[in-house]
Amino acid sequence: MFGGTLAGCSGAGDTKGDGGAGTAAGEVDYGDWNAVLEAAKGQTVSWYGWGGDETRNTWIKTVLAPALKEKYDITLDLVGMDINDILTQLSGEMQAGVEEGSIDFIWINGENFYSCKENGYLWGPFTSYLPNFNDFIDGQSPEVEYDFGSPTEGFECPYGKAQMQMWYNSDIVDAPPTTVEEFKAFCQAHPGQVTYPEPGDFTGTAFISCLIAGVVGKDKFEKLSSLENPTEESVLAVVEPGLDYLRDLKPYLWKEGATFPADSSTVATMYADGELILNMGYGAPQDLVKTGQLPESTRSFIFDTGTVGNSNFMAIAANAPHKAAALVAINEVISPEMQLSIYENIGNISVLDMGKLPEADAKAFADVPLGSTQIPLEELLDHRITEAAGPVIPILEKLWLTRVAQQ
Template sequence: MKGKKILALLIALLVAVSMTACGSSGGTSEKKEGTSKESAASFDDMVKKAKGTTVTFYGWGGDDLLNSWLDDYFAPRMQKKYGIKMKRVPMNIEDILSQLSGEKQSGKKKSDIDMIWINGENFKTARENGFLYGPFLDKLPNYGKYYNAKDRENNYDFSYPIKGYEAPYGKAQVVFEVDRAKVKSVPTDTKAFAEFVKKNPGKVTYPAPPDFTGSVFVRNVIYDICGYKQFQNMKADKETVRKAVEPAMKYLKSLNPYLWNKGKTFPESSQKADKMFADGETIFRVTYDAYDISKYIENGTFPKTADSFQFKKGTIGNTNYMAIAKNSGNVAGAMVAINEMMSPEVQLNRYEKLHTVPVTDNSKLSKAQKDAFAKVDLGKGTIPQAQLLSKRLPEMPSALVPIIEEIWEEEVAGK
């Protein structure tokens, strides 16, 4: 959490210096950002302009299967179809934001970054500091053809207005997992989960926030105990939030004596927690990737008896997005690549190969396209897509997330 605060402060200071040095040219008005040559050009013109260029795609590189898919499927497709070379640059989003901030402060005219994998509070930070190009979403043909412009997740990212500054990339939704050979019945709410933890002392844990997965587990517990509607328009005031989440924090604190290492420490990352589950050290796993269990069963990482479940009231889901750096040297190429990533063909291939929940609107697909998506075998241990999405809960506003993480550190972890 301290690292996030330092990064946010650094970004604010650098942007302030940049705006002082550059005067009005450093402004972030949407009118100025939306009147570039790329915005005014037709999509066909962008395709022609992008031919023979390279597009850099910056984002978290910790998913080996996704990395392989981008390198072995999407990059060759872009080269063959458009003559565009895709260069994947693995980098944590905090470092991406820091780089964008440094480039802006130095007055660099062309960023090394074109496309960015982003969402949540990181999008809010990037947007408010003028790091992103746009609006561009409504200029992408595939968005108009295959997406519902009224869908909340195409308009709000963690309740923060998108306003065309990012395009949907993939959907995520929380599921819980156990080994059915060791667990006969799964908890369907937080009350039952407490009993589950007590019956299996030392065998349950979750990653420590601000790890992305650990943080959403805490928010899901809050929703189950406190409801979710009150948070959607809640003021980002720490004491207001503290009062609202108090019952959930007391609940989480009460679990500590029965958790792995008696709740004195928590796994520092979801990768560490996943390994503990795979090794049998723990019997419970939480993940944002609703269908990754099947690939882990298939490659032998998880036992064949691993299975997914949700709470009765539902689990949190969100969309992750693609954005473009404000000073990208290849806006046209980035827009062509993003448009292609949003195509039904590419989304279907991701669904088949990576089991990523597609972002296309099923009602806008042809019968043949619908049938192709319906035929995808999601593999063992997964929840059917219709059932999964029927229990999809909205994310909290991004401004509340770091506040909740701070409160968890103070009241649950006791740091």
């Protein structure tokens, strides 16, 4: 997920679909998919997003891009940039009144999506134009209707799910803890060999969210995904027992909880060096094991009470020069064929509703062979907890700092 926020945005773009009934001569009727396919032919469409995931980049370049070219005569231009630079470019072009900008569609999430939509920098609603969205995605699912608490309202389409998992060294640990009670006992039995990144780091915040949810319960924790105008008081009312648990846990952690590693990469290094026996992250570390960055004995587990997850989304710029090609590309990304390929090659959980798929396609997902670090898809989805809404996150991190770290 991208970090950063869009600040100082003003102005407005056309946030309504510029197709449909009554379109003027030369305009595309985006409600007519055949017309969209025809208009998209020969276009070069740009997909802007974080470029630091080489596995994802390789998949886009070697699987998605060739498919778009062969099937639809669309050339895909993958542009890897930091999200803050993308938002600066988008807002600059919009505020300058550039009718056809440089960005077609964006990998975007959370507060960045909310800010862009509110300022009129996104085009839509568009998901109703997508055949694969209509056929295979549950549009009423909270994970589709909301992005970190912000209503999506058809202005972005999900393309992959991620879920927090814990990783352990099976050469050292026989059986990982599966409840928060067992986790505390595990830390007591291995003093100084377990910790987590300081919340403020995305992984650290997600990990304490898993523990808090395990203490207060899934239903109560998920109220944080729908809090309107959250305050310290309203968030504390939900999470206080979890904060008490985290404070009680501190003496058994690395350096007795007097300090925490600054980020997830530091924790990963400490785990790889044997200083820690537990690590964590979004998804299975299969690629990290394959490349030798983590021990081959690494395995994954989740708590019986669940772990938090989120979705990655795609949105179209309001001044995108190639909207038809953007629609076709997004529709292809959420096709059963591409979603299966993403699951096989990247490890992202599919955004498709398995109950809506033809039997053969659903079976293909179930039949994907799992690596040594991977957890079955059904097990993950059965233990999935919706993350807290975007505005709740900094409040949760502040409460952790004052009521856990500084105590």
